[in-house]
Amino acid sequence: MHEMGITQGILDAAIEAAHKAGASRITAVNVSVGELTEIIEDALQFAFDALKPDTLAADAVLNVTMITPRSHCNDCDIDYDHDRFQMVCPTCESFAVTPLNGRELQIDSIDTEDDSEE
């Protein structure tokens, strides 16, 4: 259930950025989440809907891009996609690998509206 804490982080960052930009409301929050973080998209959506009322993001949607894990094999020098459970190089079965993607927990952007523009 750490999705609640993570979603609070998403909202805090989104609202701070919207305030800075002088926006009236947030219409969308766009985030990237690596599958290796074991974060469940449904739980993020649930927490987002629970936390957003009475904020600038009250009517915002949360767009989550899940990122497939990808690693680099230090022995045979290839990059490869893999699932959450197998890091080992599929070509040479080396354990000497460097993770490239899959641990992301990033807020990419927010979409906002400004009443004064209308």
Added chain:
Amino acid sequence: MARIDLAKPILDKNERLASENRARFEEAGVFVLDLMASPGAGKTTTILATIAALRDRYGIAVIEGDIASSVDAEKIKAHGIPAVQINTGGACHLESDMIKRAVSALDLETLDLIIIENVGNLVCPTEFDLGEHAKVMILSVPEGHDKPYKYPNIFQRAEAVILNKVDTMPVFDFDEMEFNGVVRSLNPKAPIFRISASKGDGVSEWAEWLAARIEVVRIKAGKSAK
């Protein structure tokens, strides 16, 4: 409509405070260990065994994270070791601001090692940087050899894996070969320490690994080697 690009970590605030904590620890030459495991895996018993192995060489303190109660901190204090209890009041993991507050109750000048006992949980603590130098996890034999399949992230994040309660292996259907194989595939570099924290078996190998890590931080801070 306007799009504002942020491209920043969701846990930015936690990570900033964690970096501040780490800088403070490094200046004082204090190695900080974040110990993660399920409830009942033997975190507190392992901490006590580690203290027994290293207390003659190093100044040690413990930060205890629990949802409620100060049972664990009292156990540590009974051995003459400073302990600070954090009650998360329901939260499933510790965050860096809690550590910052807890550390203010400790005298860093007298310390070489702080052990943080995270909230008993195999999922949530893994994503939160506390400012530690290493995350280490404990799995106990009765939990079963299949746990790395179910909770891969914590096994990937740990710099070392402690397999506790190895003395109970004959009683449980624990396939150690399979366990070692899965842990290696998830985390090729992490050593696996087989211990029985309550009986003391295997604790010295684990303690020596930890001592080597403590020395690196001590020397960087200009303390003399022990």
